[in-house]
Amino acid sequence: MLKEISIGEAAKRSGVKVPTIRYYEQIGLLAEPARTDGNRRHYEETDIRRLAFIRHARELGFEIGSIRTLLHLQDDPNQPCETADGIANARLIEVEQRIRSLNALKAELELMVEGCRHGRVGECRVIEILADHGKCVHPHH
Amino acid sequence: MLKEISIGEAAKRSGVKVPTIRYYEQIGLLAEPARTDGNRRHYEETDIRRLAFIRHARELGFEIGSIRTLLHLQDDPNQPCETADGIANARLIEVEQRIRSLNALKAELELMVEGCRHGRVGECRVIEILADHGKCVHPHH
DNA sequence: GCTACATGCTCTAGTGACTAGAGGAGCAAG
DNA sequence: CTTGCTCCTCTAGTCACTAGAGCATGTAGC
Incomplete structure (x- = not known):
């Protein structure tokens, strides 16, 4: 058994x-x-x-x-497998969108981290960019 | 006032x-x-x-x-701004990792969607790949 | 001043997809 | 027989909000 x-x-x-x-x-x-x-x-x-x-x-x-x-x-x-295909397709579009926005985000984080001169918070690029969205590379995320 | x-x-x-x-x-x-x-x-x-x-x-x-x-x-x-830098850096690494895994995922979804011949669920590539992880392009996600 | 209607308040409960913990029972090995 | 593992149920917690109920307050037009 x-x-x-x-x-x-x-x-x-x-x-x-x-x-x-x-x-x-x-x-x-x-x-x-x-x-x-x-x-x-x-x-x-x-x-x-x-x-x-x-x-x-x-x-x-x-x-x-x-x-x-x-x-x-x-x-x-x-x-028919149209429904399955539709679901997978929708997910694919979502994933592509997500990759695009993560790439924009990556650029911004790199700018922050590279700009940081390891001084005081007062002149820190990380804090500065976070405080002012206008300083972003692509402000439209 | x-x-x-x-x-x-x-x-x-x-x-x-x-x-x-x-x-x-x-x-x-x-x-x-x-x-x-x-x-x-x-x-x-x-x-x-x-x-x-x-x-x-x-x-x-x-x-x-x-x-x-x-x-x-x-x-x-x-x-000192080391803490801020550390947080931003950790986030950057996370984002990079996420982008990598989303790209693997995208490849897999594309394979699914392209393989779908719009027939019956019985022969659908979408369902088939989901059911068997071994059919993935990069099985290590 | 009166009447709508927008905006504000507090409080509780719900979301998604689990995860953690309490408190107990069953089971196999030594 | 005892140790320790796996299993059971049930409740509550996670994260970052979001939705809704049931009121109170403020504002614009008449």
Whole structure:
């Protein structure tokens, strides 16, 4: 017979922490698993795959709501995949936007740090730029 | 005599929303302002500058804790500015790291979206990659 | 002076996605 | 039998706000 997978095992194999697995169950992202005689959760291989899916999607920055939709899609492989594509695309656009704004930010932080002559706070470029947005390289962030 | 600055005015001029100003007061980032006879807050020019400082720092992604330190430094211009420089530097490193990981992520999302042939979910590249981390371009994110 | 209506006040609770801790039970090894 | 690990439930905390209820105050037009 197949070995039962404990929550700790499931955590190790999926890379999702134990309390997080319980949390996902609570919010209905993962079905309630069967229990042993001693009231402990035990999981199947499909649960591990589902958890790995969730984890990967979270790493890519998808929100729980989007993941919920993606999981519904995965459960029914006959659906057209436009929704999945749309979600991924929206995320891609978000990421591109975020990279642009982080690059602007990086330029500004570099200016601060380079401008700092390690003197007194009174003449510090870091404090100065923070106090006056007009001194930014790209004031439109 | 000087016109008294209401919280709404302060919000407009600093770019920090009214409830957020009250929140900053509550957590001790901004001193409790004087009140009018009718119990309304009124602010000084220095408060507006302090709020603008906070807002700018928040936009640059500094945490409230760091901002608290930066504000203490600003209040005493004779201190050496190493602490300020350290905070800005730490933030710069964070941002650089974040940009790197977002770029990896972008590559992966592009692969997903490009691979999608708009068929059924069963053969969808988006779902497939999410389900199997091994299919990633850079599996180490 | 009266009437709208905007703006202000306090207080509590909610957001997202977990994380931490208390207090207890089950289980395997030595 | 005891030690120590994993597991259970439940509540509350994190961060930086945001939303809403239920009032009080201030201002502009008539």
